[in-house]
Amino acid sequence: MSHTLGVRQAQKQRTRQALLDAALGLLEEQSLSSLGLREVTRTVGVAPTAFYRHFRSTADLGVALVEEALGSLHPTIRTIVATAGDDDERIDRAVELIASHVAAHPAHIRFIARERHGGVQPVREAIRSQLDLFADEVRTELAKDPVSAGWREEDLAMLARLYVDQMLSAASAFLEVLPAPAAERRRTAEQAVRRLRLISIGRRHWQD
Amino acid sequence: MSHTLGVRQAQKQRTRQALLDAALGLLEEQSLSSLGLREVTRTVGVAPTAFYRHFRSTADLGVALVEEALGSLHPTIRTIVATAGDDDERIDRAVELIASHVAAHPAHIRFIARERHGGVQPVREAIRSQLDLFADEVRTELAKDPVSAGWREEDLAMLARLYVDQMLSAASAFLEVLPAPAAERRRTAEQAVRRLRLISIGRRHWQD
DNA sequence: AATTCCAGAGAACAGTTGTTAACTGCATGG
DNA sequence: CCATGCAGTTAACAACTGTTCTCTGGAATT
Secondary structure: OOOOOOHHHHHHHHHHHHHHHHHHHHOOOOOHHHOOHHHHHHHHOOOHHHHHHOOOOHHHHHHHHHHHHHHHHHHHHHHHHHOOOOHHHHHHHHHHHHHHHHHHOHHHHHHHHHHOOOOOHHHHHHHHHHHHHHHHHHHHHHHHOHHHOOOOHHHHHHHHHHHHHHHHHHHHHHHHOOOOOHHHHHHHHHHHHHHHHHHHHHHHOOOO | OOOOOOHHHHHHHHHHHHHHHHHHHHOOOOOHHHOOHHHHHHHHOOOHHHHHHOOOOHHHHHHHHHHHHHHHHHHHHHHHHHOOOOHHHHHHHHHHHHHHHHHHOHHHHHHHHHHOOOOOHHHHHHHHHHHHHHHHHHHHHHHHOHHHOOOOHHHHHHHHHHHHHHHHHHHHHHHHOOOOOHHHHHHHHHHHHHHHHHHHHHHHOOOO
């Protein structure tokens, strides 16, 4: 199964990754719809035509970036929601985890936030389908919780989406204060915590 | 005071508005950072150089579009929050109002959702400052409500921001289902209502 | 009636873009 | 060891970009 890649294919994947990295870097200061294929190949140091060996278009590259940014995040999300413990404990841990993830992969988060409503349809759809997946996974975890006993199916789905949206919103907020002093970053974290707390309270009293 | 504009300035403003309209149309299928100045003037039917008589750059035009899209919305927002009546009634009315506004000005909403995290800094900042203004106005209205008695200042601010975010989120959701059949549009409205209800429940039990 | 002002036109600039075709060199599989 | 496959190169294309400078016609001011 673990068939070591030949020298040939290994080099190809390396160039492909270089293209993705270069694009992600360039996308910190512009949107995908204005990203030029030549711009990307130039920063990698490769001929413009080489691009076509890996992607049909910049939109295609964008879809690959969505996969890179969100694909490996599913187990993390599950963990956040499924972790046992007090509600407030869980919230604090979730917010910390989001903050550290943003600090570790700022460009990825920026890309997702930017292109979620961006000008390139295939990319919007790719992001949407990933978020739908997240929401469904969160819903599954929430359903296991005794607090969700007696909940209507669509209410559970609503809550799951709300959580996913909040995580992205929090991530985007952290992104904006990344260069700010620690005090302001803490305030952002506290805002996120308060939001999740209010939602969690609403959740506990939903059945009244 | 109501000094009628001279023929001269009137024509200028007409061209300016034509540029804004053309840009807004073009931005339905791309982001501002990829919008070309020539592209805009071409659709209006004026020389590229005429653009500079009205805007320094496309970013500058973008800032003007933010004002056009959000500037006149402040009284509406205040009304939504300040309206008397049962909580659920208020929520229903708010969601209906958002839906009809999106149906009436889809391009404006799309523009705001897209450029809020878009690739053009001055536009992001313009949107942010408008949303901050909204949040502050909502906070002021919320403070008048007896339910908010005894609330900490930052908790009120958090709730206000949460409401503003929800309105934008709902608007963006309506936008996505604008071409969809009425049944799906209703489902979107119900999702928005449920979210606001949960938040409203959390709000009533916040003090426990 | 004469003068100033200025929105918009026109032409030209150096650079950029995506895409095509035909190529080269090297790892791969027979 | 030789033939094939294919990642990446080179060159060229027509079309497009933002910005400059110069000019013009008609409204606004005097």
